[in-house]
Amino acid sequence: MxxxxxxxxxxxxxxxxxxxxxxxxxxxxxxxxxxxxxxxxxxxxxxxxxxxxxxxxxxxxxKGALMSIEQITKLTERVFELISAGKYDELEPLIHPDVREELPASLIAETWARVLAEVGAKESLSDSHVALPAGERILEDTQLIGTVVGVTTINCEAGEVMGRVAVDDQLRIVGLLLVSPEHTPLPF
Structure with a gap:
């Protein structure tokens, strides 16, 4: 030891x-x-x-808030667990106040309904990680500053969807994206 x-x-x-x-x-x-x-x-x-x-x-x-990969990964998984369970009232406080109008529960629900129609219900999450907005994966757990992106693969009944959450330095959602894993280019 x-x-x-x-x-x-x-x-x-x-x-x-x-x-x-x-x-x-x-x-x-x-x-x-x-x-x-x-x-x-x-x-x-x-x-x-x-x-x-x-x-x-x-x-x-x-001295901004320092975030860890673990914090961002947990937040990312929580976001997509809440979305897939239809718990938009629990999701709303996690969204930065300045973008709540752009990400209303109705838009998130409508987008999730389209995912359900394409690939079925969520079964699990996998390969959750953190990336830079440009897409480069952050490999080592370290304290991070600024906006980063939590990424997870949402495994559904008939396929997969990539979930991406842009997170500011206060661990607030500033962007949300659900796309095919092959989709490029990504806005964040």
């Missing part, structure tokens, strides 16, 4: 070292594109994982 604890500590130390090294690279003038290339990810993925935003008026780092 001691070896497991030591390995866990080493992993934590390595993550802290990586974050500090990325922050040093930024201070030294390296771009997010260069950092992303070094990390084998896009510049946006590098920024979402390691970025800090400075308030130009105060010069202080903005």
């Amino acid at each position: 001691k070896e497991i604890q030591q390995a866990q500590q080493a992993l934590g130390d390595a993550k802290a070292n990586l974050k500090a090294t990325v922050q040093r690279a930024r201070r030294d003038g390296h771009t997010w594109a260069e950092i992303g290339t070094a990390l084998n990810m896009t510049r946006q993925a590098a920024f979402k994982r390691f970025g800090e935003v400075t308030n130009p008026a105060t010069g202080k780092i903005i």
Whole structure:
């Protein structure tokens, strides 16, 4: 058990070292594109994982809410469980107030009815994960900043549907999408 604890500590130390090294690279003038290339990810993925935003008026780092992949994945699955159960009254408080008019329960219910007509009732969810709005999957559980997308496969009686939930940094829904898994391009 001691070896497991030591390995866990080493992993934590390595993550802290990586974050500090990325922050040093930024201070030294390296771009997010260069950092992303070094990390084998896009510049946006590098920024979402390691970025800090400075308030130009105060010069202080903005401490936004940090989200984890686990939080976003759980929210995504909850959203589609509520939709498939017709519990739109429980879904509404999860939607950002500024987009509630664009995502009324009637539109969500109508869209879900079209899904039911095409592929039948939901049986399960699978492959839930988090992606950047451009589609790149975020693989490592880390604290994230800004808007990201929770993605899940909705397995139905006669097919599959991809469910996508755009989530802001307060874990509020700012976009909702139900499409065929092959559908491209995606708006988010």
